[in-house]
Amino acid sequence: MQIAIIGLGKMGGNMVRRLLRGGHQVVAYDRDTAAVDRLASEGATGAKSLEDLVAKLNAPRAVWVMVPSGAPTEKTIEDVAKLLSPNDIIIDGGNSNFHDSVRRANALADKKLRFLDSGTSGGVWGLENGYCLMVGGDPTAYQHVEPALITLAPKDGVAYFGKAGAGHFAKMVHNGIEYAMMQAYAEGFELLRASEFGYNLADLSNVWNQGSVVRSWLLELAANAFKKDPDLSGLKAYVEDSGEGRWTVNEAVARAVPVPTIAASLFARFASRQDESFALRVLAALRNEFGGHAVKKA
Numbered sequence: 001m002q003i004a005i006i007g008l009g010k011m012g013g014n015m016v017r018r019l020l021r022g023g024h025q026v027v028a029y030d031r032d033t034a035a036v037d038r039l040a041s042e043g044a045t046g047a048k049s050l051e052d053l054v055a056k057l058n059a060p061r062a063v064w065v066m067v068p069s070g071a072p073t074e075k076t077i078e079d080v081a082k083l084l085s086p087n088d089i090i091i092d093g094g095n096s097n098f099h100d101s102v103r104r105a106n107a108l109a110d111k112k113l114r115f116l117d118s119g120t121s122g123g124v125w126g127l128e129n130g131y132c133l134m135v136g137g138d139p140t141a142y143q144h145v146e147p148a149l150i151t152l153a154p155k156d157g158v159a160y161f162g163k164a165g166a167g168h169f170a171k172m173v174h175n176g177i178e179y180a181m182m183q184a185y186a187e188g189f190e191l192l193r194a195s196e197f198g199y200n201l202a203d204l205s206n207v208w209n210q211g212s213v214v215r216s217w218l219l220e221l222a223a224n225a226f227k228k229d230p231d232l233s234g235l236k237a238y239v240e241d242s243g244e245g246r247w248t249v250n251e252a253v254a255r256a257v258p259v260p261t262i263a264a265s266l267f268a269r270f271a272s273r274q275d276e277s278f279a280l281r282v283l284a285a286l287r288n289e290f291g292g293h294a295v296k297k298a
Contacts, residue, residue, distance in 0.1 A: 001025070001147045004053050004063045006076055007094075008035040011120070012066035014127035015093075015152060016044050022151030029053045054083040061088040062145050066120075069095045069243070077104060086112035089141045093118045095175070097247055098168040105137055105164030114141035117164055118149075119171025130154030134174070136166030169251075176248030176262040179241075181218055183265035189222070202226035239272040 001024055005016050008030035019026050020043045028039045029047040040046035047053035054061065061084060065076050073094050081090065090113060092101060101117035108115045116137035122129060131152045135142055142149075142160045149158045161170060192199050205223035209215040225232065245266040252259040271277065287293040 001145070002027070002058055002062070003145065003148050004029065004047070004057055004061070005066055006030070006050070006053070006063060006080065007066035008032065008039060009066070010124050011122070011126060011131075013039060014124070015064070015066065015131065017042060018127055018130070019148060019151055020044060022148075024148055024151060027053050027056045050080050050083060054080070059085060059088065060114075060144065061085070062091065062141075062148070063089065064091040064093055064118075066093045069097070074100070077108075081108060081111060081113055084111075084113055087114065089114045089116065089138075089144060091116045091118055091141075091145065092168075093120045095119075095171065095242060095244060096168050097243075098165040098172060101136070101168045102165040114138040115164060116141050116145070117167040119167045119174065121171065121174060126152075130157055133158040134167045134170035135160050136162055136168070136170075137164045172244045172247050172251070175242075175244035176259065176266075178218075179245045179248075179265040179269070180261045181216070183261075183268055185218060185222060200226075201230065237272055239269045241266065241269050245269070 003019065003024060004027040005012055005019075006029050008016065008028055012030075013035060016026050016028050016039050026039075026044045027047055028036055028044040029050065029052075030036055033048075036046040036048075045056055047056060053063070057063070063080055063084070065073060065080070067073055067076050073092060073096055077090055077092065084090070090104075090108060092104070092115070096117065098117070101115075105115040105117070114137070116135055118136075119134035120131050121134075122131035131154075133149055133153050135149065135158065139160065152158070161167060189201055192201060192204065202223050205219050205226060209219050209223065229235070245262065249259060249263050249266055251257075252262070284295045288295045
């Protein structure tokens with residue numbers, strides 16, 4: 001089938017390549033003309049502008065937006081919607097807040113445009129392994145683009161979950177779970193490193209991945225990281241969050257659903273960014289005040 005991809009970064013670019021390998025026709029656009037030229041040399045149809053992209057598509061047009069969430073996604077969808085015709089399809093494959101997806105679906109429906117929100121997981125490994133796709137929105141739009149989705153995903157790695165917002169809500173919770181899993185691995189490896197046994201953490205990660213109940217792709221990635229740098233000395237202990245963990249905790253609070261592990265993993269990321277924690281200085285001061293415990297002076 002024919003489909004357009006807007007946003008040719010690490011994920012968008014590789015999605016174009018995977019679709020091309022699957023025999024699809026892809027019209028590719030990015031503000032970075034070099035990225036467009038690279039993919040055009042690999043078989044995509046390059047577009048010089050959004051207007052050019054829309055002109056090169058056959059009706060009903062299917063346009064996948066793969067740009068950073070927030071303002072860039074909002075602006076891109078607004079701009080491309082002005083150029084499309086009734087019955088055309090816009091797919092948001094970024095990490096948008098599901099509330100925004102519900103709002104966008106309603107606004108686009110008023111223009112007689114169909115909308116899909118696709119939670120997309122796979123990162124830079126998606127080209128070879130495929131992308132896990134959690135999709136919500138217009139069911140007829142899903143049916144139309146399903147051939148492309150099947151190509152993008154590994155076997156059984158794509159499904160339609162219902163009305164608009166369902167795809168991005170699923171991806172939000174997916175990322176919240178990811179936070180908690182990563183935090184558990186991180187704490188476990190720190191305890192192993194602090195022991196007297198001198199573990200080779202790359203070897204241990206590899207052993208755990210052979211049939212143990214904690215085996216996972218994340219553990220494979222941990223093994224790769226430890227092989228490159230056993231002490232991870234080249235990294236700062238500073239961890240960003242891209243928003244989905246916060247949204248997960250906020251939605252849990254709104255629904256009175258306890259998610260203590262996910263919440264704790266989010267707060268651990270916040271703590272990683274503090275060079276000198278005031279809370280821990282307060283803790284030291286209190287121990288000194290009530291028990292005369294020794295403190296270290298700054």
